[in-house]
């Protein structure tokens with residue numbers, strides 16, 4: 176079973192096809208807002224910006240930044256532990272296709288009639 180062909184252009188997006196962020200902010204979040212929260216803690220995406228030069232909200236790129244615990248689904252709390260990341264000039268992959276993992280061509284369902 177393949178992917179829906181109508182999403183072919185989305186599924187085959189490469190880095191050159193999207194707005195590249197100039198910086199990303201991560202926040203250490205904890206699941207501790209309710210009595211039965213699970214106590215999970217981990218890094219979550221705060222926001223991603225392009226050409227960041229201030230707080231202009233128009234520079235925020237789309238990203239998944241929901242404050243939802245990945246373990247139990249309750250609301251998380253963003254702690255004061257935050258870090259800014261800037262893309263490295265070395266964008267060689269951490270994992271090499273064909274060496275670290277097998278890369279298969281994307282298969283699509285037949286066109287709908």
Ligand SMILES: [Zn+2]
Nearest residue numbers: 206213244247
């Ligand atoms: Zn939780």
